Amino acid sequence: MxxxxxxxxxxxxxxxxxxxxxxxxxxxxxxxxxxxxxxxxxxxxxxxxxxxxxxxxxxxxxxxxxxxxxxxxxxxxxxxxxxxxxxxxxxxxxxxxxxxxxxxxxxxxxxxxxxxxxxxxxxxxxxxxxxxxxxxxxxVDTALNVIMDSIDMINNTASSHGRTFVIEVMGRHCGYLAVMAGIATGADAVIIPEVEPDLAGIAEKFKKRAADCKTRNILIVAEGAGSAYDFGKKLQEAGTFDARITVLGHVQRGGFxxxxxxxxxxxxxxxxxxxxxxxxxxxxxxxxxxxxxxxxxxxxxxxxxxxxxxxxxxxxxxx
Amino acid sequence: MxxxxxxxxxxxxxxxxxxxxxxxxxxxxxxxxxxxxxxxxxxxxxxxxxxxxxxxxxxxxxxxxxxxxxxxxxxxxxxxxxxxxxxxxxxxxxxxxxxxxxxxxxxxxxxxxxxxxxxxxxxxxxxxxxxxxxxxxxxVDTALNVIMDSIDMINNTASSHGRTFVIEVMGRHCGYLAVMAGIATGADAVIIPEVEPDLAGIAEKFKKRAADCKTRNILIVAEGAGSAYDFGKKLQEAGTFDARITVLGHVQRGGFxxxxxxxxxxxxxxxxxxxxxxxxxxxxxxxxxxxxxxxxxxxxxxxxxxxxxxxxxxxxxxx
Amino acid sequence: MxxxxxxxxxxxxxxxxxxxxxxxxxxxxxxxxxxxxxxxxxxxxxxxxxxxxxxxxxxxxxxxxxxxxxxxxxxxxxxxxxxxxxxxxxxxxxxxxxxxxxxxxxxxxxxxxxxxxxxxxxxxxxxxxxxxxxxxxxxVDTALNVIMDSIDMINNTASSHGRTFVIEVMGRHCGYLAVMAGIATGADAVIIPEVEPDLAGIAEKFKKRAADCKTRNILIVAEGAGSAYDFGKKLQEAGTFDARITVLGHVQRGGFxxxxxxxxxxxxxxxxxxxxxxxxxxxxxxxxxxxxxxxxxxxxxxxxxxxxxxxxxxxxxxx
Amino acid sequence: MxxxxxxxxxxxxxxxxxxxxxxxxxxxxxxxxxxxxxxxxxxxxxxxxxxxxxxxxxxxxxxxxxxxxxxxxxxxxxxxxxxxxxxxxxxxxxxxxxxxxxxxxxxxxxxxxxxxxxxxxxxxxxxxxxxxxxxxxxxVDTALNVIMDSIDMINNTASSHGRTFVIEVMGRHCGYLAVMAGIATGADAVIIPEVEPDLAGIAEKFKKRAADCKTRNILIVAEGAGSAYDFGKKLQEAGTFDARITVLGHVQRGGFxxxxxxxxxxxxxxxxxxxxxxxxxxxxxxxxxxxxxxxxxxxxxxxxxxxxxxxxxxxxxxx
CATH class of the missing domain: 3.40.50.450 (Rossmann fold)
Structure with a gap:
């Protein structure tokens, strides 16, 4: 050749x-x-x-x-x-x-x-x-570090306000990025395509945390499992959480x-x-x-x- | 005291x-x-x-x-x-x-x-x-560095695909973050509340760039001037650009x-x-x-x- | 238990x-x-x-x-x-x-x-x-990213001056950090404990590069193989390179x-x-x-x- | 023109x-x-x-x-x-x-x-x-952020070991980088060319901190005031501190x-x-x-x- x-x-x-x-x-x-x-x-x-x-x-x-x-x-x-x-x-x-x-x-x-x-x-x-x-x-490794850094930053503001954040990450039909980012950032819950979402369970968990004076919640959603906006709405319907939504978007793809x-x-x-x-x-x-x-x-x-x-x-x- | x-x-x-x-x-x-x-x-x-x-x-x-x-x-x-x-x-x-x-x-x-x-x-x-x-x-300084890093990353993927990106940044009624980030990242255009947006002019500019084989365009929109989604749509109506939208969101607030x-x-x-x-x-x-x-x-x-x-x-x- | x-x-x-x-x-x-x-x-x-x-x-x-x-x-x-x-x-x-x-x-x-x-x-x-x-x-992964970022920065100034840099990294008796950082940063040569150092060969290589108008050289030395200062001196003896020395030190251990x-x-x-x-x-x-x-x-x-x-x-x- | x-x-x-x-x-x-x-x-x-x-x-x-x-x-x-x-x-x-x-x-x-x-x-x-x-x-702004990030990392390992670190930063005859980095990182003391160094005072301070169970100390030295190695030695002579030395070097100049x-x-x-x-x-x-x-x-x-x-x-x- x-x-x-x-x-x-x-x-x-x-x-x-x-x-x-x-x-x-x-x-x-x-x-x-x-x-x-x-x-x-x-x-x-x-x-x-x-x-x-x-x-x-x-x-x-x-x-x-x-x-x-x-x-x-x-x-x-x-x-x-x-x-x-x-x-x-x-x-x-x-x-x-x-x-x-x-x-x-x-x-x-x-x-x-x-x-x-x-x-x-x-x-x-x-x-x-x-x-x-x-x-x-x-x-994958770069994308996960970018996602982690972004969620760490959102965590800073979420903790300051005692707020719930729903963060949508990439991954197409695969929950890998969401799960790994969840472990790395200490997220409170993750929704991925591979597992049936349990909104009621998540809402329950967040309520328990609130009772424990932990009003900051981080929920990571893999794009393949649905939209962060939808899950944010459902979460509000299931409880009283005024969730903020962030779709991380193309930064995930463009990392150094x-x-x-x-x-x-x-x-x-x-x-x-x-x-x-x-x-x-x-x-x-x-x-x-x-x-x-x-x-x-x-x-x-x-x-x-x-x-x-x-x-x-x-x-x-x-x- | x-x-x-x-x-x-x-x-x-x-x-x-x-x-x-x-x-x-x-x-x-x-x-x-x-x-x-x-x-x-x-x-x-x-x-x-x-x-x-x-x-x-x-x-x-x-x-x-x-x-x-x-x-x-x-x-x-x-x-x-x-x-x-x-x-x-x-x-x-x-x-x-x-x-x-x-x-x-x-x-x-x-x-x-x-x-x-x-x-x-x-x-x-x-x-x-x-x-x-x-x-x-x-x-402000931290927020601008976070925004700049994010746009640098989006620029990496935008350049790889020769794509137009519309990126929404914070700033309430003020265009400061958008303009400064625009200078720092070499953005192609910026829309801010302080200046009447000229979508036709921007579309014209992007067309000229395309004629010059520059198909990557970065347009930064200050949230106070309107939504990146709306401007993306208008841009597509004004030309043929298939713009991707990114709303940077709360990372801008939570930087270290x-x-x-x-x-x-x-x-x-x-x-x-x-x-x-x-x-x-x-x-x-x-x-x-x-x-x-x-x-x-x-x-x-x-x-x-x-x-x-x-x-x-x-x-x-x-x- | x-x-x-x-x-x-x-x-x-x-x-x-x-x-x-x-x-x-x-x-x-x-x-x-x-x-x-x-x-x-x-x-x-x-x-x-x-x-x-x-x-x-x-x-x-x-x-x-x-x-x-x-x-x-x-x-x-x-x-x-x-x-x-x-x-x-x-x-x-x-x-x-x-x-x-x-x-x-x-x-x-x-x-x-x-x-x-x-x-x-x-x-x-x-x-x-x-x-x-x-x-x-x-x-290891964090240390290598810290080392890489540091060498990328040194590379910026080395390229601006067309200079030779000898950079000492940690690793005790093991050359892993040096070799991996070398690949990741496109270093020109690496000296590690596992391989007999060939200073003459490295000096030869740098001279060839200089003949090619590439006067920037990055040599990474694993601490277990000797001191960057010593190798810098030997390099100068073996040729005409005015090498700058950097010992990365404890930043390598303290990364986030x-x-x-x-x-x-x-x-x-x-x-x-x-x-x-x-x-x-x-x-x-x-x-x-x-x-x-x-x-x-x-x-x-x-x-x-x-x-x-x-x-x-x-x-x-x-x- | x-x-x-x-x-x-x-x-x-x-x-x-x-x-x-x-x-x-x-x-x-x-x-x-x-x-x-x-x-x-x-x-x-x-x-x-x-x-x-x-x-x-x-x-x-x-x-x-x-x-x-x-x-x-x-x-x-x-x-x-x-x-x-x-x-x-x-x-x-x-x-x-x-x-x-x-x-x-x-x-x-x-x-x-x-x-x-x-x-x-x-x-x-x-x-x-x-x-x-x-x-x-x-x-200056970039250099200070690079210095700060480096000292934050050194601080991580210094805190883990309860150790004293002497860190040399650039600045030629000027203490600006040292002082600003000192404020930004919460350093315990700074030595600069503009002010006569008070080693005895610094040693005294570190001893007081040790009595308070704070065994981590960060001393920043501007290169124009002398060598970190020398000050490290003097500090050891003045007390019992086993100081580690880091010379940040050319990373300070090469930042993005x-x-x-x-x-x-x-x-x-x-x-x-x-x-x-x-x-x-x-x-x-x-x-x-x-x-x-x-x-x-x-x-x-x-x-x-x-x-x-x-x-x-x-x-x-x-x-």
Whole structure:
């Protein structure tokens, strides 16, 4: 393999730049020429492809987002779009891809592999930690620290006023961010998609706390479980709590990468290139324990990343 | 004066703990006994009053919010409520007050001074910077750094996607936070209550940027000028921008105090006690240049804190 | 088991407070009474022991250091000291211990178990990541983020001046912090105890960079490999580099715990109490992959925590 | 004036990039062409001069250090060096300069003005806050927040061990950073060049605290007053304190600019260009209260920036 393409796709996540940097430098070390594909499959179709030199990725490891940008592409879902994309790869002589993104992005890579024989290795980039086959996806650690810092600050004002706050965090259909943030901030309750919400129980708990002169309450809601506004209303109906609502929003996605995400991105980026070198394709780099393993796309798509029950229980035990 | 009461009232703001600490220790240095009044005028009415020792305020200078807590009190707006409050002050022998809070809080202190002869010195605590008589209120610096950090993060994801973001910041009827954050983050446009919004002009500007391949746009909206959701909608009607909305919310209020707010709180807290010692009353500590001055309540309420026109112009010039 | 003692010992590390909080609350949930032992074995000998209530550990999860304080105790190394300590535990009816600290601290627990039958479960608290049996010790993640932030800042000024910086980081006899920080910050070279330093090679590399107009160099030195001042001098002897030296010092130990260390502390604290409940003793909680396992003290002391060779290689490949 | 040069010189300080960005954009707004001069007077002599476009300064406002780099130039102190520098300015048709740096940098600009008629406006960039004519120099606010965060962290570990720490901060011959950091962190004592150190008094104070069971002590030393190591030794000689020493070092200079330094840099950069436009020369932009004023170089060099006595007293009163 002489030329490889590197791209980020879907939602951006912190650490992607570390993965890009590592893939570029590993490729150069192996004597390959790395190319950047701008804006994911959209750029692949439009031919936004350019060589990446060693110095092009200097000093990017500390930056949030992705220097290769990202976009969603409807055209790539069509046969015609895919053919355009493949034609562009051929034009540049690109034989293999490093695809950094969520499951939608890896699905695209799977299609290119199966239908057109384009080799690829995926890197799980997603703050939601909803991808099967890796203990943790690129960006989760940074997102959780951003969420934690935000909730610590809200906690300051909540404590000063003795108020109830309902805070909505990201995570799509997955409660990972909510639960982990809940443990880390000492939240009083968490509502997640994986568990039927017990509003009455939460209201009861808050009343007990109030009887104990603890009028500050923090309830974290995972977006996949519903809206913080709705739960805030229901909570008020269930009791007398005048809850304030905060939707943390896009700050969760845009954090400056932590040590963990910089190292994870570096390891996965280098491993992906090494995998391509060794003829691997249609696999994703997964962090399993302390090791980077290759997980077949098949397996990635066949299962869901489950939330550990012990972790859910831990939050309740410590609150 | 032998005994003074210290309280925080209205919305909490970072730096209040530094002011409390300084007031307590300055009072002790002058041989006075400082008392904490919990939850502002509510606690004054309810008699939640207790002595504060030197060590009670150890290590609080770095904490957000206010250890004395704060609340709004409807009862204090009544003659009856005020009499209860005054009775409690008399019960504890409290002859003077340090009142830390916004203009509502200082209004209460003015009433106590005029109707009941309770001496007081106010400290302007408000992240909105809307109080006349001080260049900057306690908490503004911290709030602006929190807002800036948040917008930097949103900028990371906005740049990765080439997207338009509309970000709503606090400030009540005042555009100070929005304008300053706009300059500090290199925002593309700002909408504030002080200036008639020009949506068409902003849409035009964003179109020009898009023609220049700059599809990332950051528009900051001061809450006093309207809702980010409304302006986002209008922007979409005026062009083709698919704007994302973020309402920063209560994180803006709960930040961990910066160096500036810790020092400002310390200076104002000590100055307030010194003022009481020297027989001053019905004045607010104001930062004017590098000096702490005493500004009569009369004057504080008679004018509005105006946003410097040069600053508004600067943002447009640099964007 | 009705009463347990909780203590921190040796060097403090971020996340200890999360472990204390979890141990206290888990114990209360199991119907046990948790006691805090102040300043480790020193307090055990002096009888600084007191009950810890649920609310005593409120809001401590976000704080650095340890609320139970820590100290080194020479007296505990003597038979007489140990007997005093055991007598105090008996006085309070404490049947089991949660010991949070480094290998010295766990050695003490081992002695108490073997000689006096005092049951204990250890929690590895050490920023150096030098404890065998756990992928990562409590405090490592926070320390690495603090180190990374510091080096990012030094990088700003180094880049502005085109200067060489030699930065000394902690880690005792272990190069983990240095290597991981090196990858995360894109450092140009790292010197660690595990690998013979190649000053000539580093000087050569820096000269090549200079020929390439890259006059900024970052060299990270693990304290166990020698002093940054010495290596700076040697570097100057080996070439013409006017190196600036920074010894990061105790900031590395005092960080405010990250999400990871708060959750790890919570999990380990709860697991330790559960282990005591189930009759376990003389084992340490270890994070292995995503699981908390119990590792016998024997095993912990029998081996060294090795630095992964791939990780060392990765740094060189990406620099 | 059609063409202006912009440069940073001497030690770098946070906010310089904001000033560069503002100067570039203000110049373009006025119809002038801005040029960057690399590495200060060194680059002026070597002819490292290039046009700066609007987009060249995009996204730099949030970055530490200076994109124009900085260096010290011995050659510029010679008549010959100055002539080379002036010849290069003439070559590019540069008629005026914006010089961002400390007093050494402004001295250079004064020479160019007086001997060669090169117009210039200075911007005080220095973390030490030792420049007369401005309440605060560019970079001071960021440096103080970095120092404060570091001392907060050291405080965590100091409190856990009940230890004495001596912490050395920057500031050259000026105690500003030490005193302000002392107030902001609640330090127990500060040693600065402006006041004769009273080691015996400090040792006495620490002994009193120890008698009060407060064994944690924080002593901040300004570098201009001597070395932290020396004071640590003297303290041990004066009592029994086993003091730990930390020299904060270059992190203090390399911080990511705060809101305040970004706005101050923006204001000063724009004002400097406006001044040149209006025919001003040999003046420095100074922040006086809320206003940017022009202060003649003469005046800047004629006096010293004095530390406010009330501030020194405040620290002692509150400790």
């Amino acid at each position: 002489k030329k490889i393409g590197i791209m980020t796709s879907g939602g951006d996540s912190p650490g992607m730049n570390g993965a890009i940097r590592a893939a570029v430098r590993a490729a150069i070390n192996y004597g390959m020429t790395p190319y950047g594909i701008l804006s994911g499959y959209k750029g692949m179709i439009e031919g936004s492809i350019f060589e990446l030199k060693h110095s092009d990725v200097s000093n990017i490891i500390s930056r949030g987002g992705t220097i290769l940008q990202t976009a969603r592409s409807l055209e790539f879902k069509t046969e015609e779009g895919q053919k355009k994309a493949v034609a562009n790869l051929e034009k540049y002589g690109i034989e293999g891809l490093v695809v950094i993104g969520g499951d939608g992005s890896l699905s695209g890579a799977k299609v290119l592999d199966e239908k057109f024989g384009i080799k690829s290795i995926g890197i799980p980039g997603s703050i939601d930690n909803d991808i099967y086959g890796t203990d943790v996806s690129l960006g 990468p932590t040590y963990f995400d910089r190292v994870l991105g570096s390891r996965m980026g280098a491993a992906a290139v090494e995998g391509l070198m060794n003829g691997k394709t249609a696999v994703m780099t997964g962090l399993q324990g302390n090791q980077i393993k290759f997980v077949p796309y098949e397996e990635v798509f066949s299962k869901r990343h489950e939330l550990n029950n012990n972790i859910i229980k831990l939050l309740d035990d410590l609150a | 032998k005994k003074i009461g210290i309280m925080t009232s209205g919305g909490d703001s970072p730096g209040m703990n530094g002011a409390i600490r300084a007031a307590v220790r300055a009072a002790i240095n002058y041989g006075m006994t400082p008392y904490g009044i919990l939850s502002g005028y509510k606690g004054m009415i309810e008699g939640s009053i207790f002595e504060l020792k030197h060590s009670d305020v150890s290590n609080i200078i770095s904490r957000g919010g206010t250890i004395l807590q704060t609340a709004r009190s409807l009862e204090f707006k009544t003659e009856e409520g005020q009499k209860k409050a005054v009775a409690n002050l008399e019960k504890y022998g409290i002859e003077g007050l340090v009142v830390i809070g916004g203009d509502g809080s200082l209004s209460g202190a003015k009433v106590l001074d005029e109707k009941f002869g309770i001496k007081s010195i106010g400290i302007p605590g408000s992240i909105d910077n809307d109080i006349y008589g001080t260049d900057v209120s306690l908490g 105090p910066t160096y500036f707010d810790r020092v400002l709180g310390s200076r104002m807290g000590a100055a307030a006690v010194e003022g009481l010692m020297n027989g001053k009353t019905a004045v607010m500590t104001g930062l004017q240049g590098n000096q702490i001055k005493f500004v009569p309540y009369e004057e504080v309420f008679s004018k509005r804190h105006e946003l410097n026109n040069n600053i508004i112009k600067l943002l447009d010039d640099l964007a | 009705k009463k347990i003692g909780i203590m921190t010992s040796g060097g403090d590390s971020p996340g200890m407070n999360g472990a204390i909080r979890a141990a206290v609350r888990a114990a209360i949930n199991y119907g046990m009474t948790p006691y805090g032992i102040l300043s480790g074995y020193k307090g055990m000998i002096e009888g600084s022991i007191f009950e810890l209530k649920h609310s005593d550990v409120s809001n401590i999860i976000s704080r650095g250091g340890t609320i139970l304080q820590t100290a080194r105790s020479l007296e505990f190394k003597t038979e007489e000291g140990q007997k005093k300590a055991v007598a105090n535990l008996e006085k309070y009816g404490i049947e089991g211990l949660v010991v949070i600290g480094g290998d010295g601290s766990l050695s003490g627990a081992k002695v108490l178990d073997e000689k006096f039958g005092i049951k204990s479960i250890g929690i590895p608290g050490s920023i150096d990541n030098d404890i065998y049996g756990t992928d990562v010790s409590l405090g 715990p990250t999400y990871f260390d708060r959750v790890l502390g919570s999990r380990m604290g709860a697991a330790a109490v559960e282990g005591l409940m189930n009759g376990k003793t003389a084992v340490m909680t270890g994070l292995q992959g995503n699981q908390i396992k119990f590792v016998p003290y024997e095993e912990v002391f029998s081996k060294r925590h090795e630095l992964n060779n791939n990780i060392i290689k990765l740094l060189d490949d990406l620099a | 059609k063409k202006i040069g912009i440069m940073t010189s001497g030690g770098d300080s946070p906010g310089m990039n904001g000033a560069i960005r503002a100067a570039v954009r203000a110049a373009i707004n006025y119809g002038m062409t801005p040029y960057g001069i690399l590495s200060g007077y060194k680059g002026m002599i070597e002819g490292s001069i290039f046009e700066l476009k609007h987009s060249d300064v995009s996204n730099i406002i949030s970055r530490g250090g200076t994109i124009l780099q900085t260096a010290r130039s011995l050659e510029f102190k010679t008549e010959e060096g100055q002539k080379k520098a002036v010849a290069n300015l003439e070559k590019y048709g540069i008629e005026g300069l914006v010089v961002i740096g400390g007093d050494g940098s402004l001295s250079g600009a004064k020479v160019l003005d007086e001997k060669f008629g090169i117009k210039s406006i200075g911007i005080p960039g220095s973390i030490d806050n030792d420049i007369y004519g401005t309440d605060v120099s560019l970079g 600019p705060t809101y305040f330094d970004r706005v101050l840099g923006s204001r000063m950069g724009a004002a400097a260009v406006e001044g040149l436009m209006n025919g001003k020369t040999a003046v420095m932009t100074g922040l006086q209260g809320n206003q940017i004023k022009f202060v003649p170089y003469e005046e800047v060099f004629s006096k010293r920036h004095e530390l406010n006595n009330n501030i020194i007293k405040l620290l002692d009163d509150l400790a």
